[in-house]
Amino acid sequence: MNRLFLLRHAKAGWALPGMRDFDRALDASGIADAELMGAVMRVRDFVPDLTLCSNAKRARQTLEGLAGHTDTGRVLFLDALYSEDAAGYLDLIRANGAPGSLLVIGHNPMMEDLAIAVSGAGEDGAREMLNYGFPTSGLAVVRFDTPLSCAEQGAGYLEAFLTPADL
Numbered sequence: 001m002n003r004l005f006l007l008r009h010a011k012a013g014w015a016l017p018g019m020r021d022f023d024r025a026l027d028a029s030g031i032a033d034a035e036l037m038g039a040v041m042r043v044r045d046f047v048p049d050l051t052l053c054s055n056a057k058r059a060r061q062t063l064e065g066l067a068g069h070t071d072t073g074r075v076l077f078l079d080a081l082y083s084e085d086a087a088g089y090l091d092l093i094r095a096n097g098a099p100g101s102l103l104v105i106g107h108n109p110m111m112e113d114l115a116i117a118v119s120g121a122g123e124d125g126a127r128e129m130l131n132y133g134f135p136t137s138g139l140a141v142v143r144f145d146t147p148l149s150c151a152e153q154g155a156g157y158l159e160a161f162l163t164p165a166d167l
Contacts, residue, residue, distance in 0.1 A: 002148055004093065004118070004156065005048055005103040006140040008111045010034040010065065012058040022082060026061045033137040033164040034065025040167055042070035046141060048103035049073045052096060054081035059105045062137070072103065081106045086113035090151065097148025108134055115140040115158070118151060122158025129161045138163045
């Protein structure tokens, strides 16, 4: 089974004067949520073979929180995940996709746009929750019948959509 895990970075604090948005760190609730999502991913066997992670500080710290509680597979840090749109995210997934599972840790609105675009069908509850938005630490689990290198819009099945508030 080929799965795409789309995880929006955890909650970050506001930028201090003179600080770039790229350098914003997680706040205390973001750290806790990242750790919770890592534990939930382990329990549900949502374990990626490869992780693509934005190089933004809050995304890297989200990965650290996950990694303390579950396996994240091989990790690639990509600046493009900070600036690309949903179509760019899909190109990166295709370029790094192989049979198996891939975790993307990135930003909104790209995560929400991509989850909606690739999920042609899905569990009713998961689709309904995704319609309310993609909060920080939200995790969309999308199953594909083909390797992720062939992922297309509408070809996935949204298995689950989890947020820390719902756990």
